């Protein structure tokens with residue numbers, strides 16, 4: 432395995448908050464990347480650097496098949512060389528089984544470069560020191576890759592603090608995969624992120640990654656340094672939902688023994704994610720509509736209004752247009768929420784190759800999260816079963832399955848290790864194949880004819896518009912974005 436490790440360049444990899452495609456990290460990927468994994472390091476505490484997330488996500492958008500992961504190293508002072516060295520030493524030792532570890536030293540402070548040099552010299556690991564020369568300084572007009580060759584010490588390093596290894600391990604679990612099927616959705620999401628405040632509606636079945644997508648929009652937006660607050664609207668009744676969202680005054684209701692701020696205040700300047708919006712009551716729909724129209728809200732029991740400064744991202748597993756047609760959801764609120772509409776495909780809509788990629792992705796992620804020394808692998812029979820299974824619970828179901836296999840199965844997963852419902856013959860691909868095929872056909876035709884049902888009908892040859900409409904409902908295609 433060939434691993435690339437580098438810090439990101441605070442100024443050169445970014446122009447303000449935007450990822451700089453001409454920066455050293457993006458340029459490396461464009462011209463020189465031939466690795467199996469890139470670990471991009473940030474000085475921030477683990478999981479607390481929106482810029483790092485933005486850079487990783489941008490690269491994954493451009494190179495969806497690459498494995499690129501961000502690591503917050505928790506370095507307080509970017510010129511404290513001993514601290515930096517101790518942390519990168521620990522990291523390098525953890526990946527010491529790699530065949531080659533390339534240390535890309537161009538981005539980062541001089542202290543970071545010295546630390547790379549010392550690690551290369553002293554750790555006796557298969558490291559190479561790489562730097563790049565920007566195209567404006569080369570005669571060819573293209574950037575150049577330079578390897579700094581030095582004699583490495585033959586004395587292995589004797590001690591590295593083990594507790595550091597442990598602390599880092601916990602945080603190596605967050606990273607997600609943007610496959611070809613997801614790419615258009617994430618591209619639209621990037622555009623949504625670029626517009627402040629635009630309300631967004633994410634539709635998709637349970638477990639397809641709606642909250643992930645909402646976080647992605649937040650992290651890509653100018654609001655990334657402010658809070659992302661999520662609330663599941665289906666889980667609680669009207670009164671509680673209202674007091675959670677808007678806060679309340681002391682004595683506003685029985686049990687309100689002190690003034691409490693709501694999520695609109697907590698998320699001020701940031702993003703408020705309203706999950707399962709399709710499940711809120713008619714009266715809550717009315718309240719929310721007013722807040723969205725007037726951009727202000729009143730805490731329960733208060734007399735004065737407060738300004739709402741949040742971007743709302745709502746999500747639902749329901750087909751909200753259909754809910755409106757049925758009179759269960761207000762059209763005016765639907766239009767307010769769906770200024771930007773995104774739809775996440777079910778796992779059944781992913782190609783087989785992508786599904787396998789996701790399995791491999793979780794095999795790696797869960798190994799780290801559960802601190803297993805060895806990765807699980809699949810017998811060819813168990814691979815076949817997984818290929819045929821449609822994962823109705825989508826990404827979450829697949830993720831949970833891999834996690835449980837790490838807990839209960841041996842390193843080599845056999846069919847007997849898989850849950851019985853996955854192996855049941857009624858899940859066999861043959862039953863579903865033609866339905867999937869039909870669904871795909873209708874989806875493609877609708878997209879091609881930009882949602883025009885008459886032309887789709889002509890192209891596919893269904894007897895009547897009613898048949899086509901029923902199929903569209905059956906396959907949950909009513910809300911696809913053309």
Ligand SMILES: Nc1ncnc2c1ncn2[C@@H]1O[C@H](COP(=O)(O)OP(=O)(O)OP(=O)(O)O)[C@@H](O)[C@H]1O
Nearest residue numbers: 607608609636637638639640641642643826827830
């Ligand atoms: N593209 C992806 N790559 C890796 N993991 C993903 C991806 N999308 C989703 N996940 C993971 O799948 C799980 C479910 O995702 P998430 O909670 O965002 O789904 P959801 O659609 O909001 O679910 P629900 O409708 O049940 O609230 C999470 O653990 C998430 O990290």
